[in-house]
Amino acid sequence: MNGGRKGAPGRVRIIGGSLRNSRLEVPDLAGLRPTPERVRETLFNWLAPVLDGARCLDLCAGTGALGIEALSRGAAGVQFVERDARAAQSLRANLARLKAPGGQVAELDAGLYLQGAGRRHDLVFLDPPFALDLWPTLARQLEQGGWLAAQAWIYVESPRGHVPALPPAWQPHREGHAGEVRFALYRRALPLS
Known part of the structure; x- marks a missing residue:
């Protein structure tokens, strides 16, 4: 969720x-780029049939808007991963203030976090800082x-016109554009063996 905009x-x-209608306090950090409301509305309309009880991972969480929206709509739990200390602290404060159960924050670089022992998630939000081109590495x-x-959903946000190189098992489901942002939902489909 970090990337394109100053402040x-x-x-x-x-x-x-x-x-619904709760407000998240957002620190004034250069490059912090919250996912716009209309994009979140479209995404969560797409996800409505699969969100209840889902285990989610919000990588490069930034404000945590995607993960908190998932919790608000019935996800069982969200692991937030955010490397910036101020953003992570703000996220913890928002979760506590909203009394949002099921949210945990790891203050760590996403790549380092993913080097740990994997725990399966039903839904992953992959929205890294645009300038760093981390999509292929984090996806791998x-x-x-x-x-x-096995059939996880993966949300990917990237600059408009840029389709990141992603694993072959990630099949495009839906996509859209808002301003300078491309947003897409993928479904993991493993080949039958």
């Missing part, structure tokens, strides 16, 4: 579920490290 708005609104780690359920 961030002071607040981000949760748009659906039990925390997710795929090879045991982080994905």
